Amino acid sequence: MQSRIFKVGLCQEAAQNGADIIVLPEMFVAPYTRKHMLDYREPLLPDFKTNEKCETAKMLSGLAKSLNKYIIGGSFPQEIEGEERVYNTSLCFNREGDIVAEHRKLHLFDINIPGGVTFYESEYVKPGPPQYSIFETEYCKIGLGICYDIRFPEYALQLVNQGAEMICYPANFALKTGELHFDTLKRARAIDNQVFLMSCGSAINSEDKEVFQSWGHSSVMSPWGKTLCEAAFEETIIYADIDLKEVTEIRQQIMVLNHRRKDLYTLESKI
Numbered sequence: 001m002q003s004r005i006f007k008v009g010l011c012q013e014a015a016q017n018g019a020d021i022i023v024l025p026e027m028f029v030a031p032y033t034r035k036h037m038l039d040y041r042e043p044l045l046p047d048f049k050t051n052e053k054c055e056t057a058k059m060l061s062g063l064a065k066s067l068n069k070y071i072i073g074g075s076f077p078q079e080i081e082g083e084e085r086v087y088n089t090s091l092c093f094n095r096e097g098d099i100v101a102e103h104r105k106l107h108l109f110d111i112n113i114p115g116g117v118t119f120y121e122s123e124y125v126k127p128g129p130p131q132y133s134i135f136e137t138e139y140c141k142i143g144l145g146i147c148y149d150i151r152f153p154e155y156a157l158q159l160v161n162q163g164a165e166m167i168c169y170p171a172n173f174a175l176k177t178g179e180l181h182f183d184t185l186k187r188a189r190a191i192d193n194q195v196f197l198m199s200c201g202s203a204i205n206s207e208d209k210e211v212f213q214s215w216g217h218s219s220v221m222s223p224w225g226k227t228l229c230e231a232a233f234e235e236t237i238i239y240a241d242i243d244l245k246e247v248t249e250i251r252q253q254i255m256v257l258n259h260r261r262k263d264l265y266t267l268e269s270k271i
């Protein structure tokens with residue numbers, strides 16, 4: 001089996017250039033195919049900091065600690081004991097290398113666009129159990145989703161109801177949908193929730209045209225919907241300075257979060 005793809009040097013470079021919260025893409029350890037998900041699955045165990053079986057969690061934890069940074073660790077295929085399917089799991093680490101959030105992709109990418117993209121993620125990925133993934137930093141609370149989760153505004157709104165001022169989506173958007181939808185969805189989620197929206201998309205795989213090709217286009221958007229930085233298809237690092245005052249200001253100026261007509265509609269949480 002090939003070794004996992006750990007671009008540790010890129011995280012080190014980002015940290016050296018002053019990044020304090022580092023975000024990686026969805027399924028950054030392997031190409032995004034059924035075979036690779038199953039071949040590369042690994043468990044998440046309580047002793048992940050030292051257990052060789054938890055290769056990704058161990059590596060990310062050590063890296064967060066040695067760099068003294070937050071790492072939102074994209075995602076990896078998490079083995080589920082006794083099951084053939086995996087979870088698509090994102091782990092967030094604090095500066096001590098502890099896990100502060102675990103998000104398992106909630107909405108799975110099962111689509112069929114003839115001549116475009118056909119993908120049935122649920123055949124080998126199990127949807128995450130009901131959960132709002134959110135964690136506290138000294139800056140603000142950060143909510144977390146993965147890729148297709150961004151298409152569900154109800155989930156993002158619940159993260160905001162729980163105090164998120166930033167939402168982060170590691171992603172692997174398809175070429176077909178990415179072109180028109182990815183940027184639009186990110187801007188929509190940033191504006192309708194009045195949050196900073198970080199997304200980290202996998203780069204296109206120019207070495208292997210047979211595997212799923214990702215739209216890339218990582219970006220950071222402000223609550224105003226302004227793109228603060230954006231990548232293209234290729235592997236790179238992008239940086240943004242985030243001023244959280246913008247969240248407070250825009251929430252006072254355009255009070256959409258308070259102007260909902262609860263006598264007309266409600267968003268009910270089931271957990």
Ligand SMILES: NC(=O)CC(=O)C(=O)O
Pocket residue numbers: 108109146147148149151172173174177178181
């Ligand atoms: N790959 C995904 O999970 C989502 C995607 O490509 C889309 O929503 O389009």
